[in-house]
Amino acid sequence: xxxxxxxxxxxxxxxxxxxxxxxxxxxxxxxxxxxxxxxxxxxxxxxxxxxxxxxxxxxxxxxxxxxxxxxxxxxxxxxxxxxxxxxxxxxxxxxxxxxxxxxxxxxxxxxxxxxxxxxxxxxxxxx
Amino acid sequence: xxxxxxxxxxxxxxxxxxxxxxxxxxxxxxxxxxxxxxxxxxxxxxxxxxxxxxxxxxxxxxxxxxxxxxxxxxxxxxxxxxxxxxxxxxxxxxxxxxxxxxxxxxxxxxxxxxxxxxxxxxxxxxxxxxxxxxxxxxxxxxxxxxxxxxxxxxxxxxxxxxxxxxxxxxxxxxxxxxxxxxxxxxxxxxxxxxxxxxxxxxxxxxxxxxxxxxxxxxxxxxxxxxxxxxxxxxxxxxxxxxx
Numbered sequence: 001x002x003x004x005x006x007x008x009x010x011x012x013x014x015x016x017x018x019x020x021x022x023x024x025x026x027x028x029x030x031x032x033x034x035x036x037x038x039x040x041x042x043x044x045x046x047x048x049x050x051x052x053x054x055x056x057x058x059x060x061x062x063x064x065x066x067x068x069x070x071x072x073x074x075x076x077x078x079x080x081x082x083x084x085x086x087x088x089x090x091x092x093x094x095x096x097x098x099x100x101x102x103x104x105x106x107x108x109x110x111x112x113x114x115x116x117x118x119x120x121x122x123x124x125x126x127x
Numbered sequence: 128x129x130x131x132x133x134x135x136x137x138x139x140x141x142x143x144x145x146x147x148x149x150x151x152x153x154x155x156x157x158x159x160x161x162x163x164x165x166x167x168x169x170x171x172x173x174x175x176x177x178x179x180x181x182x183x184x185x186x187x188x189x190x191x192x193x194x195x196x197x198x199x200x201x202x203x204x205x206x207x208x209x210x211x212x213x214x215x216x217x218x219x220x221x222x223x224x225x226x227x228x229x230x231x232x233x234x235x236x237x238x239x240x241x242x243x244x245x246x247x248x249x250x251x252x253x254x255x256x257x258x259x260x261x262x263x264x265x266x267x268x269x270x271x272x273x274x275x276x277x278x279x280x281x282x283x284x285x286x287x288x289x290x291x292x293x294x295x296x297x298x299x300x301x302x303x304x305x306x307x308x309x310x311x312x313x314x315x316x317x318x319x320x321x322x323x324x325x326x327x328x329x330x331x332x333x334x335x336x337x338x339x340x341x342x343x344x345x346x347x348x349x350x351x352x353x354x355x356x357x358x359x360x361x362x363x364x365x366x367x368x369x370x
Contacts, residue, residue, distance in 0.1 A: 057261050060170035060253060062312050069292055107262060107297030109290050 024097035027088055030074050035065050045071075068104070073112045082110040164312070174255040176306055177235065177336040177364035178320070179343050179352060182218075182227045184330035185323075189215060191230050191331065194322030198307060200291045210281035210296075212304045213319060218370055227370055230319065230331070232304035233258055233279040234355065234363030241271035241280065250301075256336075256364050257308055262300040271301055276356055277363075279303045306333075336364065 034041050036048070052066040064070050075090040076083050083091040084105055095102060164170070195213045196203060204211050213232040219225070239258045241250045249265035252258050260271070260280075272280045280303040283296060290296050293309040307317035311333075315321075320333045334343035346352070352366040 053263055055169075057259070057263065058251065058253070060164075060255070060308070060312050061168070062166040064166065072292070106286065107290065107295035107300075109292040109295070111292070113292045 022097075024093040025088055026093050027077065027090060029076065029078050029090075034074075035070070068108055069113060072108075072110065073114075076110070076112050081112070084110050164314075166312075170253050170255040170257075170312075172254040173337060175237075175336040175364060176256050176311060177334065177343060177366065178306075178317075179332045179334075179346055179366050179368060180229060181330045181332075181368040182229045183369040184328045185228050185230070186328075187215075187228060188326055188328065190322040190326040190328075191319035194318040195232075195304070198291070198310075198318035199294045199305075200287075200289060200296070208282070208284055210283055210302060212281070212302070229367060229370060231277060231279070231355070232319075232365070233275075233306075234277050234361070234365040235304075235306060237362035237364070239361065240274040240276065244270040244274040246270065253308075257306045257311070258303075259305055259308065260301050260303065262295070262297070262302070265300040267299045267301065269301060275303075276359060276361075 036044070048066040049068055049071075052063075052068070055061040055063075056067070071091075072083050077085075077089050080086070080089060083089055084102075085092065087093055087096045091102070091105075094100070192213050192215065195201065199212060201210055201212055213230050215228050216231045218227040218229060220227075235252075235256055235258045237252075237256065239250070239252055241258065242252055244250075246268060247264050247266055249261045249263075250258070250271045251261060267282065269282055272278075272282060280301050282301050283298050286298045287296055294305075296302060307315075307319075310317060316333050320331045323329060323331045332343045332346060334341040336344055336347065338344055339348075346368075347366060350368055352368045353370060354361075354363045354366055
């Protein structure tokens with residue numbers, strides 16, 4: 001019981017203190033606007049991404065509005081250069097809070113295109 | 128060329144490169160693929176992308192292989208099971224003893240056996256003839272690897288880091304040469320083609336086999352070229368000269 005309470009307390013610390021209900025701490029690095037209204041993005045970003053995924057992969061459509069690469073370009077943390085890695089990184093902030101687990105970043109780079117240094121994808125070895 | 132196309136070329140801004148060729152060194156021309164599309168336009172079945180590989184210009188050089196690895200962030204294989212998108216094959220005529228070297232990659236078949244056998248639809252042929260693995264759908268069963276007569280596909284056995292943002296790759300999926308689809312869609316040549324020209328060989332020409340005015344179609348119409356295992360009737364988009 002004590003262990004559970006400590007874990008809960010530690011987990012809460014990562015979220016902004018917004019009254020009685022903890023909310024995820026979402027860091028917006030770049031000013032301006034998202035590609036859709038924020039309310040729409042919160043609800044529907046996964047749908048946009050899946051559409052874009054099929055359009056690009058299957059049909060070769062390279063429009064950028066809902067491109068995953070573009071999300072990363074805008075939303076990567078200035079500190080770590082990545083969209084995931086800690087619960088303060090953009091894509092992980094809500095997902096950790098909502099218990100969503102993505103496999104996207106096993107393949108997709110988590111860093112903006114300019115920052116992803118030219119190199120060779122290296123095998124990490126089996127975890 | 129129709130006015131529509133001309134307008135599009137100017138709009139995209141690769142006009143100059145698309146019309147002529149890019150001179151890399153005296154006598155070495157890199158022909159830009161003519162069909163640069165607008166980003167929001169889908170790949171079209173009017174186009175059939177292909178490669179023409181002149182083995183008489185190809186020797187022990189590995190510029191294409193290295194460029195492919197750099198572009199797609201594929202590590203040099205250290206084990207038989209490591210991914211390999213393009214490899215040099217030595218061919219020997221037993222009577223004359225003459226040897227040839229030729230790069231072999233996914234042959235981008237018109238009738239790809241890898242697509243026939245894929246149980247999920249992950250293996251597919253794009254409208255413009257590029258054969259790809261949709262890794263969002265690939266379950267890693269590797270039937271396609273067995274079906275491919277060219278041994279062109281690899282399986283990623285280990286987790287990867289530091290991928291090229293343009294070339295997502297990861298553990299548990301099958302992959303192979305994409306004809307550098309991320310470059311082709313932006314009006315650029317595949318990395319191997321560029322590197323081969325930069326190395327002064329110009330042994331690989333990339334372009335639209337369906338466009339009679341393209342460099343590749345002109346060469347195919349002028350010189351004898353063959354497809355590897357043409358007897359299988361798969362009509363690969365990759366053709367070879369001099370073998």
